Structure formats: C-alpha cells, structure tokens
Amino acid sequence: MSPATRARAMRARGTLWGMVAETxxxxxxxxxxVALAALVxxxxx
Amino acid sequence: xxxxPTIDDAKLILSYTGKVVIGVSLLLLVPxxxxxxxxxxxxxxxxxxxxxxxxxxxxxxxxxxVTDRRPTWMHGMVTGAFSWIxxxxxxxxxYWFSGNYLSxxxxxxxxxxxxxTTGLVLIQDLDHVAVSLNMWRHLLTFVGxxxxxxxxxxxxxxxxxxxxxLYVGEGxxxxxFPSVFHTAKAIWKISLIYLAVGTLALWGAGLAIGLPLAPAxxxxxxxxxxxxxxxxxxxxxxxxxxxxxxxxxxxxxxxxILGSFNFALHHAVWSGDRKEVYRNIExxxxxxxxxxxxxxxxxxxxxxxxxxxxxxxxxxxxYQLASAHTxxxxxxxxxxxxxIEWGDLALGAMILAMLIGGSACSTAGGFxxxxxxxxxxxxxxxxxxxxxxxxxxxxxxxHYHGERSLTEAQVRSAALIVLMYxxxxxxxxxxxxxxxxxxxxxxxxxxxxxxxxxxxxxVTQAGMPSFLKVVYIFNMWAGRLEFMAVLAFFAFVGxxxxxxxx
Numbered sequence: 342m343s344p345a346t347r348a349r350a351m352r353a354r355g356t357l358w359g360m361v362a363e364t365x366x367x368x369x370x371x372x373x374x375v376a377l378a379a380l381v382x383x384x385x386x
Numbered sequence: 387x388x389x390x391p392t393i394d395d396a397k398l399i400l401s402y403t404g405k406v407v408i409g410v411s412l413l414l415l416v417p418x419x420x421x422x423x424x425x426x427x428x429x430x431x432x433x434x435x436x437x438x439x440x441x442x443x444x445x446x447x448x449x450x451x452v453t454d455r456r457p458t459w460m461h462g463m464v465t466g467a468f469s470w471i472x473x474x475x476x477x478x479x480x481y482w483f484s485g486n487y488l489s490x491x492x493x494x495x496x497x498x499x500x501x502x503t504t505g506l507v508l509i510q511d512l513d514h515v516a517v518s519l520n521m522w523r524h525l526l527t528f529v530g531x532x533x534x535x536x537x538x539x540x541x542x543x544x545x546x547x548x549x550x551x552l553y554v555g556e557g558x559x560x561x562x563f564p565s566v567f568h569t570a571k572a573i574w575k576i577s578l579i580y581l582a583v584g585t586l587a588l589w590g591a592g593l594a595i596g597l598p599l600a601p602a603x604x605x606x607x608x609x610x611x612x613x614x615x616x617x618x619x620x621x622x623x624x625x626x627x628x629x630x631x632x633x634x635x636x637x638x639x640x641x642x643i644l645g646s647f648n649f650a651l652h653h654a655v656w657s658g659d660r661k662e663v664y665r666n667i668e669x670x671x672x673x674x675x676x677x678x679x680x681x682x683x684x685x686x687x688x689x690x691x692x693x694x695x696x697x698x699x700x701x702x703x704x705y706q707l708a709s710a711h712t713x714x715x716x717x718x719x720x721x722x723x724x725x726i727e728w729g730d731l732a733l734g735a736m737i738l739a740m741l742i743g744g745s746a747c748s749t750a751g752g753f754x755x756x757x758x759x760x761x762x763x764x765x766x767x768x769x770x771x772x773x774x775x776x777x778x779x780x781x782x783x784x785h786y787h788g789e790r791s792l793t794e795a796q797v798r799s800a801a802l803i804v805l806m807y808x809x810x811x812x813x814x815x816x817x818x819x820x821x822x823x824x825x826x827x828x829x830x831x832x833x834x835x836x837x838x839x840x841x842x843x844x845v846t847q848a849g850m851p852s853f854l855k856v857v858y859i860f861n862m863w864a865g866r867l868e869f870m871a872v873l874a875f876f877a878f879v880g881x882x883x884x885x886x887x888x
Binding site for chain 1 (some may be wrong): 409468578580583639643644647655656657658660662664670672673676678681684685688689696699700703704707708734
C-alpha cells in the first residue's frame, strides 16, 4: 500500500468514526430528552 | 461616520457581487437537467430564460466593476450583504415564470426564505408544482446553508486575502484551514458526504412506507437537503406530516441536529478529535437548553392534556422542539394546531428555542449556542466577582477547540449580537400586531423569521399584508448575516450618497 493510499484510508476511517461519534451524541441527547419527557408525563399525568 | 466611499469601492463590490450571481446562475443547470429528464418542457423554457437573464446580469456586474483595488473588510462586509439582495431578485425569476406565485414579492420572499434556510413559503399549489421547480427550491436552501459566498469562493474567487473578507461578510468566521479556499472546499466535502448518507437512509425509509422508487429518491434528496441545511422546505404542503412515518422523522432529526453543528466541529471530529463533540461549549449549551426546553414544553402540553398518550407526547413535542431549536422548521403538526392546542407555555418554549438556534458557522440561524455559552459564563464570572474580595483575580475559561479564556471583547460582541437579534424580533412582532394578528401569533412568527426557522402558526400566507412580507424578508436577511454585514451595507450606502462635508 502506497503512503498516499494509506493516508486516504486513514482519513476515510477518521470520517467514518467521526460520523459515528456525532450520531451517538444525537442519540444520547435525544434519549435524555425523551427520559425528561417521561418524567414530566409521570409527574403531571 | 465612515470615510465617503469612492466609485472604485462601489465597482469592487459590484465585481464580487457579479461573481456570486454567476455562481448561483450556474446552479440553474441542475433544475434544467431535471426538467429535461422529467419531460417538463415548459419548465425547461423558463429555466433556460432565467439562466440567460441571470448570467447576463452577473457578467454585466463583473464587467462594470473591473478595478485594480484590493478588497478590504468594508468591501467584504458590504458585498456579503448586497449580493444576498441581488441574488434574491435574480433567483426569483424561475419562481415568477412558473406561475405559482401571486406577485414577484412573494417569489422573492420564498427565495430569501430558501437561501437563509428559513423555510416559510408563499408558493401556491405546492403539491402540484413541477419536479424541476422543487429541485430548484431545495437546491437553493442546500446551497444557502453552506453559504452562497462559500459557493463562489470554491469555484470563482481564488484570491485568499479578499476571499476571507467575503467569507466573514456572510456571517461565517471559522477557518478550518489557513486558506479560505480550502476551508470552503472542506465545508462542501462535509455536506456532500452527509448528503450521500442521508439521501440513502431517507430513500430506504421512503421505500419502507410505500413510495415508488423514483419519487422515494427525489423526496429523500429534497428532504435531506432541507434537513441538513436546517431549511425546512418539503415537497408537499403538509410538510413532514405528509409521510406519517416515525422512521422518516427519526432520520430527519439526526440530520438536522448534525446540520446545526459548527463546520469546524465536524472537521475536528472527523480529523480524530472525537471528544470535542462532548466538550465543545456549543454542544454543551445546545444539550442544556434543549433539555430545559423539553421539560417546559412537555409540562405545557401535559397541563392542557394535548397528548394523553406518552408516545404521541414524545413524538410531537420532541420533534417540533428539536426542529425549532436547530432552526429547521420541519413540522409534524398543522400550523393552526400550534395556535389552538399547544398553549402559551409550550409556545413560549418554542419561541425561546427558535431565538437561541444552533451553532455558529453552521447552516443554522438564531443567536447561537456559542454566544449563549459565553454570556452564561460571563454571568457566572460577574456573580463570583460580587461574592469574592475585590482583590481576587478571576479568569473564566471555556472549551472551544481547546481551552480558551473568556475576554471582555468576546462578551461585548456576543451581547451586542443578542441585543440586535432581540431588537429585530420585537420590531417584527410589533409589525405583526400592527397588521392585526394576535400578539403571541405575531411573536411566534417573528421568532421564526428572525431565527431563520420556518415554523408557522398561520400568519405567513400569500394574503398577508405586503409590508409584513418586506419586514420578514429584512429579518431573514439580517438574522442570517448576523447584522455586521447589514450595518456595514447601510453605512456604505448612506456614506456613498451623502454630500461632501468639511
């Protein structure tokens, strides 16, 4: 594997894991907000 | 008062504006190709005519503005503001030729709404417009999210020094690379990679809910473009409600939250600094305000028993709130439902979310999480100062691509921009009440245009007074450019036409 190909593969892997990390943040925040809504539902329902 | 500008200053601004117009005009090739593929020959004619007229205008401006002058900050700021006005007038041509608008003002309103990623519409009979016209609508909002000047910088302006001044003039100030040309390319790379992923995901969701292959693809592409750019346009008049799909809503939530992130954050995370997403002041600020406003919205809705079923509460409340906070404007309820059913508390939370908005240097509007975070830190610092001895020395720090110290200048700048946002929000609210709308409806719609959101409570319609359309266009424009370029534009025009005084 040439250095250029290796660098491209590393960049692609960085992009993929970056997208996973960002999506995980969205899911974690959404889940937390749903849990807060559930709390309100129980307390006010 | 600024130094009286010369003819050469005006020429330079016209020249760069011409380049932006040419860049946007070339985008018309996409709806033209779509019209040809869909055999929409009428549309092909009016898109070709629009291309001819807009390219000629762009070249004329470029030729009229030939000068040896080098751009300064003033030129960059004024060009940023002026080119948005010129492009609004020119890009409205296909809308007007299509016959789907009652007036040219309505067509320009929709263009400004698209470019600023607001998402409010005055189009008539949206459910039956040409495929190519829908392509043009969504392409504009996608490009508007990244920035028209970013587009021009990528293809037409290679001059790095002048380019950065234009880039800042459009309300963006993060350099991902030392060269603004490479920064513009990186912004496009991030958007296009997510475009491929998002369109594929929504295409699958479309097929799962029974859309045929080709319409499923087109809806996926358009909805993705509107989600990523936090625009909120949709090909159907019912907006996201048309799909009645939890899967569609889930996928769009992910992409509009991602779209509301700072491009510098995407770049840092993709370059290996994955912890930045959890530590950055903007994501922390967004998570805090989103959580607090979820509590308030859910409380408001539960108090009125709007959604007695828990899943309905979560699905409706969280979706509208996330859409409002990221300034997207996708709606899975009817506008009048908000006005009649949601109640003051939930609507108040939505107004606040729309005003706060997403991240700086993103596709989102509002006064931004970065400024919210800085102002919060400044309040904490001032409180600590009051409680500690006068000889104590304070330093407030925040995480934004590394640890940084909060400076007086940063706090002053953030406070001024928030103040100006609030001023034009109140101005449009008063204009709405003057037009005869109830105060809460006027405030909700005003927050929506000022924060470039696109939620409507039913005020924005083709039948609303023309002066209110003009006020809303102004707020969308000023809110998107974050005031500095707009103030520079008015100062330039005022100084250009003032008489020479001693």
